[in-house]
Amino acid sequence: MKSKLLIASTFGLFLSANAFANDIAGKWLQIDDKTGTSKAVIEIRKDAKDTYTAQIVKITPRPGYTPQEKCKDCPAPYTNQPILGMDVLKGLKLVSENNYDGGKIIDPLTGKIYSAKARLNSTGKRLTLRGYMGISAIGRSQTWIRQ
Template sequence: MTRFTASGFARAALACTLFASATIAMAQSNSPAGLWQTIDDSTGQAKALVQIIDDGSGTLSGKIVQGLGQNNQPERRCTACTDSRKDQLIKGMTIITGMKPDGSNWDGGQILDPESGKLYKCKMHLEDGGQKLVVRGYMGVSLLGRSQTWVRQQ
């Protein structure tokens, strides 16, 4: 009969926890799903935290969960939006929709710039072992757009 001691049980529990944490981290590094700090491509300043989720079929969407710095105004609204998001609170707003995997990239979706109210085609890819997400918004062809590099939050 096998007998477990308290210290043996604690070591086994710790090993299971570390294995689960490593498995989750590895899964996160292969997908943009998670929490991201957006960085303004013009100023280099942090703007917001965006939560990207997978709907279960591999399609990603993302919403603003918190503004940062001067954008941390809970009552800020998308006054420039022209669609159903007109005058809606920016905090909690879905700004990324319809992103689908395309090899090691995600493409086919759209991203809203709540500052201008403009809707852009979007593509994204991971860098730095899944710790950075390069998000490109564009009109027409990808060459006519701009990119931001977002940083994964733990």
């Protein structure tokens, strides 16, 4: 009887660990794809529709860079909204194991909105987010590191 309980609990632990590996909810360190430095801390949350939204919760100070406080060139409803606290990613959905698609992401420094997709690595610690217009081959990728 003890061996059956041990097997059942081990299997349950494996399933819960696997579910965590596929879930992107939590805090992430956004890494600038051009400089390799940290830009911000982003918190991703899952909503009732099983889509993910990401909000800027901290702007990382960088030498020689004064962060922009508001989204000046952004379309409504983002116009003049503070960047800190802004929802920058919306609508991302899990489409297959570790792959997410169907989202929209805004670059608050330029005001441009892109389609977004993401891939979580096998350890669940790195998220590669791709923003693009039209087809994903014409776009840019950033790596976010789980905090």
